[in-house]
Amino acid sequence: MAARDVPVAILPGSPTMTSSGTITIPPPTPKSALKTPATRPIASSFNTASYRMAVVAEPLLAALSDRPAEAAILLDVDGTLAPIVARPELASVPEETRDELSRLLDRYALLACVSGRTGEDAARVVGLEGAVYVGVHGLELAPEAERWRGPLQEFAESVRWPIEDKGLAVVFHYREAADEEAALTKLRGVAAHARTLGLEANFGRKVLEVRPPVAADKGTAVRRLLEQRGLRRALYAGDDTTDLDAFRGLDGLEVAVRIAVASAEGPPELREAADLVVEGPDELVRVLRNL
Secondary structure, three states: OEHHHOOOOOOOOOOOOEEOOEEEEOOOOOOOOOOOOOOOOOOOOOOHHHHHHHHHHHHHHHHHHOOHHHEEEEEOOEOOOEOOOOOHHHOOOOHHHHHHHHHHHHHOOEEEEEOOOOHHHHHHHHOOOOOEEEOHHHHHHOHHHHHHHHHHHHHHHHOOOOEEEOOOOEEEEOOOOOOHHHHHHHHHHHHHHHHHOOOEEEEOOOEEEEEOOOOOOHHHHHHHHHHHHOOOEEEEEEOOOOHHHHHHHOOOOOEEEEEEEOOOOOOHHHHHHOOEEEOOHHHHHHHHOOO
């Protein structure tokens, strides 16, 4: 049973947006003047946004929260748990989020972070012992990727550009470039050259990642994690193109919930493939509290 097959409860009188079974939290602000709330707020101790979120998300999550010993919570890190920052080494998961993850770790059969970072670095950023960390978009679970370390390093050294070295992948960032268009043009050439050498080159949120041509991604990682533990119920949340692979990795499960953490830089395909869309890491934490 996929989450999109579960009837969704809607708070009467609250605007929501659905498309192909996808729910957006919080709903978009109405553009019509007649539907726009008054500029002077009404004082109230009742948190309408939190209540609406609980009502909308609960039916999607109930099949997981009712049987936590049979379910997995799988999460991306950057842009999902940790807000995006200009320099990756400065990213961190907020304490409030870490506390929520700790609760989920104690409650569910598996709590895992599947990251583009190395597993070791993802563990540093999240800061939670006991969780499972899989790095480099699943490549760390693919032994055949090891023989590409040398060719990757040679390629990285041939490019005049600062790199983030992940061992099994090299990343070229351009978020802080003075001229993003010029930087992107240059990196497109770098990507083309990498492909002539038999390497894979993929663009993400202000990055180019070059990696081995190995059939391993977040989807294969998700499937392996679940199969190792015999789990058939899972939630995955992510914010970028590689998280689409993880979404597909949930295909065929008894219960699958796919959450897109939206941003201006995120791919529209992620929203379209999701069962639930949240507007940023803070909104994701509010949803996780329903688990």
